[in-house]
Amino acid sequence: MSLSKLSEILNADRTRLLAEWVSYQNESGQVRGDLITERELTRESEQFFELLREALGRESSAELHRPGYKGVRDFLGELSRSRSRLGFTPSETALFILSMKRPVFGAVQRAFAGDAAGQAAALWMATELLDNLGLFTMETFMEAREEVIKGQQSDMLELSTPVVQLWDGIVALPLIGTLDSNRTSIVMETLLQVIVQTRSEIAIIDITGVPTVDTQVAQHLLKTVAAARLMGADCIISGIRPQIAQTMVHLQIDLGNVITKATMAEALRTAMHRSGFVVTRKSAGGLLHQK
Amino acid sequence: MSTILKTEKLDVSEEQHIVAVRQAVRRLALEIKLSLVDQTKIVTAASELARNLLIYGGGGEVILRTLSAGIRHGLKVEFIDEGPGIEDLELALRDGFTSGGGMGLGLGGAKRLVNEFEIDSAPGRGTRIGITRWK
Amino acid sequence: MDRIPILTMGQFLLVTIQVDMHDRLAMALQDDLTTRITTSRAKGVLIDISSLEIVDSFIGRMLGNISSMARVLGAEAVVVGMQPAVAITLVELGLSLDGVHTALDVEKGMQLLRRYIGAEFEESLSDVDDPEN
Ligand SMILES: Nc1ncnc2c1ncn2[C@@H]1O[C@H](COP(=O)(O)OP(=O)(O)OP(=O)(O)O)[C@@H](O)[C@H]1O
Ligand SMILES: [Mg+2]
Numbered sequence: 001m002s003l004s005k006l007s008e009i010l011n012a013d014r015t016r017l018l019a020e021w022v023s024y025q026n027e028s029g030q031v032r033g034d035l036i037t038e039r040e041l042t043r044e045s046e047q048f049f050e051l052l053r054e055a056l057g058r059e060s061s062a063e064l065h066r067p068g069y070k071g072v073r074d075f076l077g078e079l080s081r082s083r084s085r086l087g088f089t090p091s092e093t094a095l096f097i098l099s100m101k102r103p104v105f106g107a108v109q110r111a112f113a114g115d116a117a118g119q120a121a122a123l124w125m126a127t128e129l130l131d132n133l134g135l136f137t138m139e140t141f142m143e144a145r146e147e148v149i150k151g152q153q154s155d156m157l158e159l160s161t162p163v164v165q166l167w168d169g170i171v172a173l174p175l176i177g178t179l180d181s182n183r184t185s186i187v188m189e190t191l192l193q194v195i196v197q198t199r200s201e202i203a204i205i206d207i208t209g210v211p212t213v214d215t216q217v218a219q220h221l222l223k224t225v226a227a228a229r230l231m232g233a234d235c236i237i238s239g240i241r242p243q244i245a246q247t248m249v250h251l252q253i254d255l256g257n258v259i260t261k262a263t264m265a266e267a268l269r270t271a272m273h274r275s276g277f278v279v280t281r282k283s284a285g286g287l288l289h290q291k
Numbered sequence: 292m293s294t295i296l297k298t299e300k301l302d303v304s305e306e307q308h309i310v311a312v313r314q315a316v317r318r319l320a321l322e323i324k325l326s327l328v329d330q331t332k333i334v335t336a337a338s339e340l341a342r343n344l345l346i347y348g349g350g351g352e353v354i355l356r357t358l359s360a361g362i363r364h365g366l367k368v369e370f371i372d373e374g375p376g377i378e379d380l381e382l383a384l385r386d387g388f389t390s391g392g393g394m395g396l397g398l399g400g401a402k403r404l405v406n407e408f409e410i411d412s413a414p415g416r417g418t419r420i421g422i423t424r425w426k
Numbered sequence: 427m428d429r430i431p432i433l434t435m436g437q438f439l440l441v442t443i444q445v446d447m448h449d450r451l452a453m454a455l456q457d458d459l460t461t462r463i464t465t466s467r468a469k470g471v472l473i474d475i476s477s478l479e480i481v482d483s484f485i486g487r488m489l490g491n492i493s494s495m496a497r498v499l500g501a502e503a504v505v506v507g508m509q510p511a512v513a514i515t516l517v518e519l520g521l522s523l524d525g526v527h528t529a530l531d532v533e534k535g536m537q538l539l540r541r542y543i544g545a546e547f548e549e550s551l552s553d554v555d556d557p558e559n
Pocket of ligand 2: 339342343393396397398
């Protein structure tokens with residue numbers, strides 16, 4: 001029993017097989033009529049059927065990573081990715097392959113009428129193949145799902161950490177909320193990118209809104225300062241509350257050659273001074289009293 | 292459990308080959324869609340280990356593999372030489388230790404830049420180092 | 427063997443590293459630069475690495491060496507344009523390049539050099555490619 005034999009069987013029974021397959025998909029009650037039309041479903045089914053038949057003619061095993069299955073993989077991959085994006089559930093997506101079982105088994109039984117051994121071998125082969133296809137569909141589906149979720153997460157992280165330009169050449173990153181290691185590295189990468197984009201030589205990292213700083217987060221902060229320096233920018237860390245200062249000393253975190261300031265305002269003053277800006281008040285109380 | 296998607300082999304017997312290793316690692320890292328920072332990390336680690344392989348190991352082989360573990364993808368690079376081997380692994384991995392004129396950052400640094408680091412070496416038996424970075 | 431070109435800009439030398447350098451090319455650059463600093467009496471060296479996709483310990487050491495040698499020869503070197511991903515990696519590798527001046531881009535690097543070498547060279551600089559004058 002070989003795969004090419006299976007391919008012949010599928011081909012001989014093509015019309016009936018396809019019709020049964022499409023109708024099983026429709027009857028299952030799991031086809032999302034709201035998301036995909038029957039014509040589309042028929043077209044997709046026909047296309048996949050052809051690709052599979054061709055692949056079976058070329059390959060001698062049901063291992064999908066073999067080159068002969070490239071067309072099949074690409075098609076199924078695209079199908080599950082697009083269904084994942086369209087909002088199909090995993091079982092609605094898996095149905096595409098699973099509903100093929102009955103028609104294929106039917107065709108095999110007809111082809112091997114009276115030959116029990118041949119039938120068993122062919123059924124086993126068809127099962128293995130369809131299972132592999134089903135698993136592949138699920139994996140791609142989950143992968144696409146995961147990507148969507150990851151994208152949303154990093155969008156959220158970016159939203160929650162806006163890097164703002166305070167002045168020509170000065171950017172600030174006001175950090176608010178708990179910093180875990182993952183968030184900190186995303187935030188820091190964003191900061192370094194903004195430094196390049198805005199050509200800013202000074203970055204203020206304000207941690208007033210950060211409740212606690214553990215060793216890992218502190219290490220991340222220090223690494224960011226070091227990376228910024230390698231790029232040609234200086235960082236000022238501001239808003240280190242007394243409690244955090246104590247923890248840092250306790251954890252023996254050395255902020256030795258990092259510029260630190262109690263408040264963002266002080267940090268800005270230092271930054272302006274270093275960039276050569278002079279801030280002066282026009283006259284005492286100036287603007288308020290002007291008529 | 293992970294499955295191997297693809298395997299490539301490179302011979303490292305002269306200095307230009309270090310560049311070839313960097314380029315192959317970059318290409319495969321892009322293929323499995325590692326982020327730019329992760330790409331840079333594994334290319335840098337590979338550059339260090341390829342140079343060690345050439346200088347201390349007297350040349351050898353680099354094997355690159357892209358891996359798939361369910362929905363995760365990874366890149367594993369192995370450096371295999373039949374040189375003198377490393378007597379004291381702990382010492383060699385320590386930052387600042389060098390038997391040559393280096394800074395002694397290669398091994399320790401490479402380890403920090405990847406998710407998995409395996410080393411197998413003994414005097415007279417050569418050295419085999421594997422690094423993996425997951426997406 | 428290939429060599430990386432060194433441009434003269436008034437009192438400064440400019441090197442733009444655009445290729446993935448193999449080790450000998452990096453060594454050659456180090457030699458060429460020290461020679462050129464002496465022969466041209468340059469006061470500053472700008473090394474633009476904005477196209478460089480990685481800096482490993484070898485290139486890192488070369489950058490450090492160039493800086494120290496320049497200083498011995500009475501010049502200052504500035505490494506400009508290191509990409510964020512490269513910088514993050516270098517820090518993780520454990521290399522901080524202490525004593526190497528850095529700047530975001532060539533223009534900022536020139537400003538920095540000018541500050542280092544003082545006002546006495548302002549004159550001669552004003553006729554070089556300088557957007558601020
Ligand atoms: N493949 C190898 N075979 C034998 N010895 C090795 C091998 N790789 C590393 N070593 C030993 O481990 C030491 C530390 O290596 P490491 O890469 O950390 O530093 P280095 O190469 O000396 O300096 P750097 O990489 O910072 O330029 C080397 O000096 C060498 O003695
Ligand atoms: Mg080394």
